Amino acid sequence: MADLPFHDKGDFVDADRGFVAKLSPAVIKTADGRVIWDNDSYDFLQGECPDSAHPSLWRQSQLCARQGLYEVAEGIYQVRGLDLSNMTLVEGERGVLVIDPLISTECAAAALKLYRAHRGDRPVTGVVYTHSHVDHFGGVRGVTDGDVPILAPAGFMDHAVAENVYAGPAMTRRAVYMYGFALPRAPEGQIGCGLGLTTSTGTVSLLPPTLDVTRTGQEETVDGIRMVFQLTPGAEAPAEMTFLFPDHRALCLAENATHNQHNVLTLRGATVRDARAWARYLDEALALFADRADVAFASHHWPTWGRDGIVRFLGQQRDLYAYLHDQTVRLLNKGLTGAEIAEVLHLPPELEQSWHARGYYGSLSHNAKAVYQRYLGWFDGNPAHLWEHPPRESALRYVDCLGGGSAVVAFARRYIDENDLRFAAQLLNHAVFADEGNKEARDLLAEVYTRLGHGAENAAWRNFYLMGALELSEGIVPASVETSSFDLLSVLSVEQIFDSLAIRVDGPRAWHERLSIDWHLSDLGERHRTTLSNGALIHQREPADESADLTLRLTKEQLVGLVAGKGVGGVEREGDTAALQRLVAVLDRPAPDFAIVTA
Numbered sequence: 262m263a264d265l266p267f268h269d270k271g272d273f274v275d276a277d278r279g280f281v282a283k284l285s286p287a288v289i290k291t292a293d294g295r296v297i298w299d300n301d302s303y304d305f306l307q308g309e310c311p312d313s314a315h316p317s318l319w320r321q322s323q324l325c326a327r328q329g330l331y332e333v334a335e336g337i338y339q340v341r342g343l344d345l346s347n348m349t350l351v352e353g354e355r356g357v358l359v360i361d362p363l364i365s366t367e368c369a370a371a372a373l374k375l376y377r378a379h380r381g382d383r384p385v386t387g388v389v390y391t392h393s394h395v396d397h398f399g400g401v402r403g404v405t406d407g408d409v410p411i412l413a414p415a416g417f418m419d420h421a422v423a424e425n426v427y428a429g430p431a432m433t434r435r436a437v438y439m440y441g442f443a444l445p446r447a448p449e450g451q452i453g454c455g456l457g458l459t460t461s462t463g464t465v466s467l468l469p470p471t472l473d474v475t476r477t478g479q480e481e482t483v484d485g486i487r488m489v490f491q492l493t494p495g496a497e498a499p500a501e502m503t504f505l506f507p508d509h510r511a512l513c514l515a516e517n518a519t520h521n522q523h524n525v526l527t528l529r530g531a532t533v534r535d536a537r538a539w540a541r542y543l544d545e546a547l548a549l550f551a552d553r554a555d556v557a558f559a560s561h562h563w564p565t566w567g568r569d570g571i572v573r574f575l576g577q578q579r580d581l582y583a584y585l586h587d588q589t590v591r592l593l594n595k596g597l598t599g600a601e602i603a604e605v606l607h608l609p610p611e612l613e614q615s616w617h618a619r620g621y622y623g624s625l626s627h628n629a630k631a632v633y634q635r636y637l638g639w640f641d642g643n644p645a646h647l648w649e650h651p652p653r654e655s656a657l658r659y660v661d662c663l664g665g666g667s668a669v670v671a672f673a674r675r676y677i678d679e680n681d682l683r684f685a686a687q688l689l690n691h692a693v694f695a696d697e698g699n700k701e702a703r704d705l706l707a708e709v710y711t712r713l714g715h716g717a718e719n720a721a722w723r724n725f726y727l728m729g730a731l732e733l734s735e736g737i738v739p740a741s742v743e744t745s746s747f748d749l750l751s752v753l754s755v756e757q758i759f760d761s762l763a764i765r766v767d768g769p770r771a772w773h774e775r776l777s778i779d780w781h782l783s784d785l786g787e788r789h790r791t792t793l794s795n796g797a798l799i800h801q802r803e804p805a806d807e808s809a810d811l812t813l814r815l816t817k818e819q820l821v822g823l824v825a826g827k828g829v830g831g832v833e834r835e836g837d838t839a840a841l842q843r844l845v846a847v848l849d850r851p852a853p854d855f856a857i858v859t860a
Contacts, residue, residue, distance in 0.1 A: 265317060265614070272520065272616055276324050276563040279332035281379050284343060287328050289371045289461070297463035298368050300328045300342050302446040303453070313449040315718040321521065321621045322453035322720070324563070330375050333564050334511045334556050338380065340372035345457040346396040346560050348372045349513065351506065353484030356386035360513065361397040361560045362404050365463025369400030385409060387483035388468075391515035391560055392501035393420040395465060402466035402748070410483050413470035414492055416500040421467065422757050424531060426749060427764060430851030433740040435529040436460070438857065441724030443731060443738040450727065455521050455621030455720035456561050466748045474502050477545070491546055493517055496539040499532060503542075505550045512554040512571070518543060518578040520562040520616065524623035525585070526631030528721050533635040536628070540583035547575050574617065581618045584609065585625065589632040598641040599633035624719045653860035656694035666692050666699045673705060685709050693733070694860040706858075707733040729858040739854035750821045755782065758824055759791055759800040762848070768796035771847040776840045779809040784816045793844060811840040 287300035303326045310319035328342020336352040348369060349360035357376070362369040377383065385405045390398045390413040398421065401411075424432070437443065440459050444451035451459065472481065474490045481488050490504045497516045505512050516523070517539065526533045557571045558564035565574045585606075592602045603626040612618040620626075640647065649655060663669050669692040676685040686709050692702035707730040714726030732738060750758065771793060780789045790804040814833035815823075823829060829841070 266616075267316070267320070269616070272324055272563070275565065276327050278564075278566070281330040281332060281338070282375070283329035284371065284375050287342065289343065289365075289367050289463070291367055291463055297365055298343060298371075298461045299446075300326065300458065303458055305446070305448060306452065308448075311448040313715045314452055315716060315723075317619060317718050318455070318621060318720055318723065319452065321455060321616075321619070322458070324520070325453050325455075325457050327563075330379055331563075333558050334509050337506070337509055337511055337558075338376060339558065339564075340375055341563070342458070343372050343375075343461075344368040344396065344400070345454070345460045347558075347562075348400075349558065349560070350376050350380075351486050351509070352380070352383065353386055353486045355484050356384035358387040358389065358483055358486050359385055359404050360389045361391055362388065363400035363461065364396045364465065365461040366400045366403035366466050367463040368461045369403030371403075373404050387412070387486075389413070389488075389504075390417060390470065391503075391513065392498035393417050393424065394498055394516070395421075395424075396460065397516075397560060398467055399465040400463075401468050402464075405468070407468040410472055411468055411470045412472045412474060412481060412483070412488075414494065414500045414502040415473045415475045416494065417470055417473070418752070418754070419757075420499040422753055426753070426757070426761055428530065430740070430853060431855075432530045434853060434855060435857070437738055437740050438725045438728040439527070439529045439721050441728055444724065444727050449715070451724060453720050454724065456519065456523075464748075467752045469752050477549075489550075491542070491549055493539075493542040495535040496542050497523055497534060503546055503550075505553055507553060510553060510555040512546070512550050512557040514546070514557055514559040514575075516560050517546075518557075518575055519559050521621040522581060522618050522623045522625070522628070524631075525582075525628040526634065527623075528627065528725060533631050535635070536582045536586035536632055540579050540581075540586065543575055543579035543582070547572065547579070551575065577612060577615050577618060581608070581612055584612070585628055586632055589629045590636065593633055593637060598643075599630035599637075602633060603627070603629045620719050622719070622721060624722065653694050656691040656860070659691045660695040663688075663691075666696050666702060670699075670702050670705060673702075673709075677705075677709065682709050682713050686713065690858075693858070697859050703733045706730075710858075732858050737854045737856065747821060747825045747827075750825055751818070753821075755780075755785070755787065755789055755817065755820070756800060756802065758820060759789065759798070762791070762824060763798040763800070765848045765850070766793070766796060766798050767847050767849040771796040774843060774847060776811075776843055777809040778840055778844065779804075779812040780820065781812065781814045782817055782820065783814060784818075791844075793847075798844075809836065811836040811838060813841070 289298040290296050306323045306326045310316045331339050333339055338350045340348045344363040346361055346363055348363050351358040387409050388405060388411045440454050441451035477491045479490045487508055488504045489507060490502050493501045493503060501515050503513060503515050503517060525536050551572050554571055556564050556566050565571055588606055589602055606625055606629050660666055660669050669688050673685045673688040689702050689706035692699055693706055710726040710730040714723045717723040774793050777792045788803055790801045792799045812835040819832055
């Protein structure tokens, strides 16, 4: 820790550069008064780093806590610190182009209001989504009703749906841990997430793109603003793009290069990202844009100014992901497992000393395991790991072998005294999974998690540990974010809507059901069929002209209403109306409160 360059205040200078004004108070509420963002609750970060936080993470959180309107270049502004991400505004001939309108409509509206208070009441004349993560599109209805061009990378809708609807409930529950929603904002609690402070909890919306960016080199003009795009699928997101504003000599890096080491596999869950491709895209961006830009900015953190600074920043970020990928693959080819690679992998000295390569959000440890997973999957080749008991059953047997719950706790105390908190956590986890009523084990495990959290440089690790401690002590904190709202469902394709139904079918309950339903969508002029057999709901578009058990004639809006639980009012029905009831009867509901640190 003493070797890190804490004397270097360059990031603080850059984070404050171009400051125009703050939002005061920096508290954003819904129409009914619920607080969904509170930057002021992080004012404690202005103080000295306490013993309950890693000094490097404290420094990062101090930088992320800066909020307000900032000038990036002439005609380009960012609002930072009003959500996890930044909202960028580029002034055009008639109005302003909005890039990445945050997570919540309320936050996006507040950001636009702050901009207009200092730059005039310019209308929004276009929107750009840099990629398919919710913090880059969810607040769009806070800035527009959709009567403007909306640009996004090819594949945006497919991936936005897959991440935020299909696996949304599980990801949202795990995000409670990753972002530490229920933790107090205090030196001993939640102090940020590395990429920003936390996520807002307001109204999520989505408007479909009107123009897809399909190739690198594509040029588009919106409201007189010229943009040259680089498509980067499979880097930080499966659908993502960077782009240059040639007339402003400004480069938008989306989320491909930020002021921390990013995730190859986020701890809330996602598809594994391609670190090899990521590095190559950054190298391509250097070649394409470095000589044409005086400033590079991203959808998180603060900009980098000057050609030399941009080249150094992008070059080190490129080397970071390339090294991570190549060394992990080298070591897996020598027979090391993901966990073993994570223990021996170290960054080169230059990167180790670079603040923007530090593991505040991603980490060298879990990123190496992610690269291993991308190539070899969950199985490490050891037959003993091929058919292990699930966690609770394994825990019962381990605890029995060690002589019971009290003996496990005694062993754990010995390892705590030796400061081997990692193994103490493993032992106590077995004790808790074997007997959730073992209060001594629960309390001691909560203490171990707290100590591990306070020592973590990675913000997501800190939040996971501290949330684990909280839930062991106080019980489960359910996820509160709605991942299948009417607004989100309404922009899905018909196929995606039926896919979202198919993943809710309780297979065993539906084993012996056989039914077919035809859906005539009058406003689209389309006919779709869903067939339930062997516990699988199969969708066909324009199926063969065969009779179905039930035929429904409705609009797409009515179909979305059905899926959202609004009933069948106004829907024409022919045939066996009980078929729909039988289908609904085998649909399962996601659990927003599944256990994580208990069995």
